[in-house]
Amino acid sequence: MQLESELGGATNNPSSADIERVVQSLDSEQNTFAILTRQPLTYMQCRVEGDQFELEYQDGDTDRHYQSTRLVSRDEVVQAMSLYAKGDDAWQTLVEWQHLDLSSEPTHGDAAQSSGGCAGVVLLAVMIGILSLAVI
Template identity: 35%
Template structure:
């Protein structure tokens, strides 16, 4: 997983997803035009989808490692905002 996060934005790699169940995951994609990472998680249905843009790969790495470890630090390390886009689909 560390190598995958490190490869984001280099070559063809622009997205990483780590899931623990159906519709329960954390993911990121590199936004090259803005030099940012979009980080989002889903904890069930469409009304439980959150996102935030972060400036560094280190924040993404910390969030993914926390999620993988099963602790909740990833939930408070950034200011998540509810993403209502998926509720409208």
């Protein structure tokens, strides 16, 4: 398990305190997202949206990518990510989830028209993480 934020740095096997510290450090300008990765293509991620967060997870394949049906609070992100890190499936019932079809994500030229979702931003970060794991 690895926890990363937009500003960089990674924490292996993060504790609930580590997760809370990283989520509390997120803002809407320079440090906008965090990713908690179990293995390549299996992760939970969040992105600041105003004073709330988009929360998503992916389960091993881009066809199994889900987003919370509503924006969530900072405390809910900390709780969900902490449970996820512990392997406690109770995170699945903290919010309602909807399937997110990544095949309809805009191409690079259409990015300005996207309504958001942290999937596009974080997909790049996940790919970088996969490459870094391959180097280890």
